[in-house]
Amino acid sequence: MRLSVLDLVPVRTDQTSGDAISAARRLAQAAEKAGYHRYWLAEHHNMPAVAATNPPLLIAMIAAATRHIRVGSGGVMLPNHAPLVVAEQFALLEAAHPGRIDLGIGRAPGTDPVTSYALRHGAGGVKQDAVQRFPADIDDVIAMLGPEGVGLDLGGRVHALRATPRATSRPPVWLLGSSDYSARLAASRGLPYVFAHHFSGRGTAEAIALYRSGFTPSAQLAEPRTFLTVNAAVARDADEAERLVEPQLQAMVALRTGGRLDPQRLVEEAEKEPIPVGHRGLADAIRATWVVGNPEGAAQEIADLASTYDVDEVMVHPVAGAFVGTEPDTSPAREETLRLLAAAT
Numbered sequence: 001m002r003l004s005v006l007d008l009v010p011v012r013t014d015q016t017s018g019d020a021i022s023a024a025r026r027l028a029q030a031a032e033k034a035g036y037h038r039y040w041l042a043e044h045h046n047m048p049a050v051a052a053t054n055p056p057l058l059i060a061m062i063a064a065a066t067r068h069i070r071v072g073s074g075g076v077m078l079p080n081h082a083p084l085v086v087a088e089q090f091a092l093l094e095a096a097h098p099g100r101i102d103l104g105i106g107r108a109p110g111t112d113p114v115t116s117y118a119l120r121h122g123a124g125g126v127k128q129d130a131v132q133r134f135p136a137d138i139d140d141v142i143a144m145l146g147p148e149g150v151g152l153d154l155g156g157r158v159h160a161l162r163a164t165p166r167a168t169s170r171p172p173v174w175l176l177g178s179s180d181y182s183a184r185l186a187a188s189r190g191l192p193y194v195f196a197h198h199f200s201g202r203g204t205a206e207a208i209a210l211y212r213s214g215f216t217p218s219a220q221l222a223e224p225r226t227f228l229t230v231n232a233a234v235a236r237d238a239d240e241a242e243r244l245v246e247p248q249l250q251a252m253v254a255l256r257t258g259g260r261l262d263p264q265r266l267v268e269e270a271e272k273e274p275i276p277v278g279h280r281g282l283a284d285a286i287r288a289t290w291v292v293g294n295p296e297g298a299a300q301e302i303a304d305l306a307s308t309y310d311v312d313e314v315m316v317h318p319v320a321g322a323f324v325g326t327e328p329d330t331s332p333a334r335e336e337t338l339r340l341l342a343a344a345t
Contacts, residue, residue, distance in 0.1 A: 001306050002313040003342055004038040005031045006074050006198065006229055009052040012247075012321070013263045015328045020051040021061070022329035027318070028062045030335040032069040034342040037313065039066075040074030040104060045111035045119065049251060049261045056089040063097045072102025074194075074229075074315075075176040079107060080119040083137045087144035087163035094145075094171045095164060101171040104194065105141070107134050107182065135185060138175070142220070145170040172220065178203075183211040190218020192225040197289070198317045204228070208309055227313035228305055232291040233320035234298045234337040234344075241292045244333050246270040247321035252286050253279050268324045290319065295344035302345060316341065 007027060011020045028039050041058045044050040052058060055073035063071040076086055086103075094101045109116040143150040149162030175186035178196040180203075186193035187210070195207040208226055215224040231248070235241040247270045255261055257279060265273075275283045291301045302314050320333035 001303065001345065002037040002227075003035070003302075003345060004040070004070075004227070004313060004315040005036050005338065006040050006042065006315050006317040007052065008042045008044065008050050008317070009058065010248075010331075011049055011051050011263045012328075013265055013269065014322070014324075014326070015263070017051050019328040021058075023331040023334075024051075024058070025061065025065050026329075027331055027334055027338070028066055028069065028071075031338050032066045034339050036069060036338065036342065038070035038072060038102060038315070040072045040102065040315065042074050043077050043080070043106075045080075046115040047111070047261055048263050056086075056093065059093055059101065060096070063093065063100060068100070070100050070102055071097070072171070072174075073104045075104030075106040075174070077108055078105050078137055078141070079131050079134060080109070080116070083140045084144060084161065084163070087141045090171050091145055091163035091167055094169055095167070098169050102174060103141075103145075103171045104174040104176050105138060106176040107131065108178070135189075138173070138185075138189065138191075142173050145173075177207070180207060180210055183207040184214060187211045187214035187224075188216060190216050190221050192221055194227060194229060194315070196229060198229040198231045198315075204309060227311045227315055228309050229315040229317060230291055230302070230305060231289070231319045232298060232302075232316045232337060232341065233318065233333070234291075234293065234295055234340045235320070235333070236294060236340070238293045238297065241294065241298075241320070243267055243271070244320040245287070245290065245292050246274075248319040249283055249287055250275055253283050256282060256286070264321060266324050266326070267321050270321070291316075295340040298341055299344035302341065 007024055009020050009024045031039055041055045042052045043055050045053055055076050059071050090103045144163040147167045149160055151158040152161045174192045176194050193211045195204050197204045212224045233241050233245045247265045250270050291298050306314055318334040318337040320337050
């Protein structure tokens with residue numbers, strides 16, 4: 001079974017944006033050393049707790065700081081961007097790091113409505129138009145990544161449009177989602193697909209079954225290909241692992257209850273202000289879908305998830321927090337989660 005990593009580049013209360021990026025670079029290097037297969041970076045905007053605002057820039061940084069691990073987006077929220085710009089970015093990344101780049105594409109905004117409007121207005125349309133164009137935009141990105149490019153008809157004359165002058169390879173395009181819509185679209189286009197199990201924890205089996213049953217082979221892919229994503233925190237002691245997830249758990253409860261998503265608290269800060277009793281049920285429900293524990297227990301949970309959903313790859317989103325006194329440009333508990341899990345799997 002392959003293990004991979006999803007990174008949102010979290011920002012703690014003791015970190016600057018630069019610190020969080022440095023910690024992400026170290027985390028990617030730790031993942032590569034531990035034998036992880038791929039390292040994906042998310043796209044979120046205008047969130048004090050998340051520094052992953054620009055996947056292509058982060059991918060370039062991580063790919064340059066590593067040697068062989070695959071690096072990609074988990075994902076680029078395509079309605080926020082002009083398809084040509086996305087194709088150009090990933091064509092250059094693939095040219096610079098051939099055979100190591102993945103382009104994961106999503107449809108969600110990845111932000112609040114105001115920021116979404118600012119992003120999508122700049123991309124040439126309003127939110128509704130961008131979402132409606134989503135299937136066609138995916139087709140355009142895939143075509144522009146190839147050496148032939150696409151033909152753009154303007155005024156009765158067809159103009160060649162390519163993402164890069166002389167492409168010799170193209171990054172695989174994955175479709176990401178958390179709904180039946182994305183599963184059906186990936187199946188109809190013959191694309192590899194990932195359901196956001198780490199985000200919702202519900203509907204995974206149904207979405208994957210829908211994708212597999214409706215899959216149509218394509219030039220990109222002959223048979224269905226998917227894997228599982230999961231939030232995880234692993235420590236040598238299970239009790240310590242539970243302490244380490246409390247900051248992330250508080251952030252998720254705040255997100256679900258209309259609270260502010262502030263920079264992530266340190267463990268001791270979170271313990272001083274525990275989750276209110278009225279929200280404890282929600283917290284328990286969120287925590288139930290995570291893998292938290294010692295190496296042996298966590299590895300078994302990962303193996304059980306892979307068996308349940310019949311996948312040969314699991315992408316881990318390390319959600320372990322940090323203690324007071326941690327060097328700001330590091331995330332040792334997240335690195336330890338990856339090391340311990342890889343060693344025990």
